[in-house]
Amino acid sequence: MNIGLTYDLRQDYLAAGFTMEQTAELDKPETIDGIENALTGLGFEVTRIGSARNLARLLDKGKRWDMVFNICEGMFGSGRESLVPCLLDYYQIPYVFSDPAVLALCLDKGRSKQIVRDMNLPTGWFQVIGSVSDLKQIEPVFPAFVKPAAEGTGKGIDQKSVVHDPWELLSVCTDLFTRFNQPLLIEEFLPGTEVTVGIVGSKDWAEPVATMELVFRDENIYSCSVKENYLEKVQYRLVLGDLKNQAEDLALKIWQGLGCMDGGRVDLRQDQNGCMTFIEVNPLAGLNPVHSDLPILSRLAGWSYDDLIKTIMDSALRRSGLKLPEKTGSWQKPDNRSLNPLPETESSPRSLVQQKCS
Template sequence: MIKIGFTYDLRSAYLAMGYSELETAEFDRESTIDAIESTLNQLGYETDRIGHIKQLVERLQNGDRWDIVFNICEGMYGIAREAQVPALLEAYNIPCVFSSPLVMALTLDKGMTKRVIRDAGIATPEFFVVTKQDDINKVDLPFPLFVKPVAEGTGKGISEKSIVQNKTELASVCRDLLKAYKQPVLVETFLSGREFTVGITGTGEKATAVGCMEIVLKEHAEKGVYSYVNKEECEDLIEYVITTGDDKQKCEKLALEAYRILNCEDGGRVDIRYSHEGNPSFLEINPLPGLHPEHSDLPILCTLNGIAYPELMKMIMDSAIQKVRQKK
């Protein structure tokens, strides 16, 4: 029987260590860990809970080994934080579910990712990376613009204020974000059209889209953006609508191109938004998609498209297991 090690950042474990709600916003709840583990068991895999990276270090030091590790650690420090567990496992020649350390580190940096995406000829909003206060007046793009931290997730640092209409607003939001997140700020053309997210499973030529859904903001939601607040209270503020026809075809094509160019493995999600004229653009890619069965976007969009949670997990594992076979 294939033995899967399971690494994750449990939110409550970090809260207990004294980290804040915001610092741990991307971390997982016990219910996500339970759902993943019991589904892997249902699929016939033996699982071994490891926990966060420091617990993994101890276990490796003790001589413990696994056929493959199912890793969902988001990491705490640095731009390569999502790459840390995959890189550590690589050093021990232990295969890991999801993308390589290179992909994990690159895609957390939305600016660097957009350079690769743009080079491949895939549509993405024009942008400028503001690294320090002095850079703010170098931004030479037409308003309205969208301003966000270059390397966060889960809507961190994103609110109605992210949409800026003039130089004064731009300067004020950039300054606040530089200070609060201690990292560069990505300034992009604001896309005012409809928003979609596409789920993908598999690797390379075998990657396929598992579905597309539209993010529709309800009346009481924060306006114009799928923000931190709208994400945290998605049950009340967001309506997720299945996408069909031409929109589905356009979005899935763009998402698959981006996924393949970036060499993502096993599964992920691509965020897309339409321009005012209705042309789709790449916003960002998530090679470590949230996997809470009811709260996370990938499982939600799969459910809407008739793919139950165990089926999604099976598609991810069927792709990942090739890495164990290749090694043997």
């Protein structure tokens, strides 16, 4: 089975004149190598395609693949992550990860929060504004948190993102509108523990991998700078017990409710009452074998990188009516049940969100 691999290589865009901030979401060569090696080890034949532009050129020449493993982030617009899936849908080629509508929805943080709020799940107060003049029409809850509405990897986020009064809010919004030229999300600042929940699978067979807490050494904002220097600025550790159950219950409901597929992360943070609250969802999560959050939390839970890629592929193939190559043999996901000291009862974990945050 031939798997095409689509990606945006950061060094290519830097060489073309884009800045470090503009290319923060794009991938390093070791990410592409890691995915290719994992897929090859599973028995797939891998063809490197590269960017959406390369994909379009090859499709026009008649090239086809049995499936495409897509991690293209794109560069422009709130629909940039949807470009590759749109092309593949047009040519009826199955692919890994979520469809164009889901990717566009989840990249637009305001709209995804609206849907999660309509699902009666905890989101906190938020408002999307399209210009500085819109500030006159809202009544923010201070302290508030401000960020671009359609960016990832902590772009546009730093310690100044937490604002305490209208003057700070105006200053930060003015700066972000100038730098990113897109709507801004203003939301209630959540002061508690921040976690990210890894999810694998799709629809009813989706399940959590693990929940990982972000323990900040000095700053308490998971900014682009912190992510780039994570060894010095943040410590990662598994969350267990009641907090794990509450986080995974909420994350799974969000993942399924938004229609996300195959693998990704849901980011949550506790509000002032200790209730796990939705921040955002990443259905196209980073897959660098060493420093991306999803592989890190999987590793903490006892999964190898190959385990993670195989589980993601199994979900994508299942959705498409395909099967893993014969050479992979029988395989079962790592058993991480011992990481959770609480028994699975009717009160844990599936009803915890309603019990604690209603």
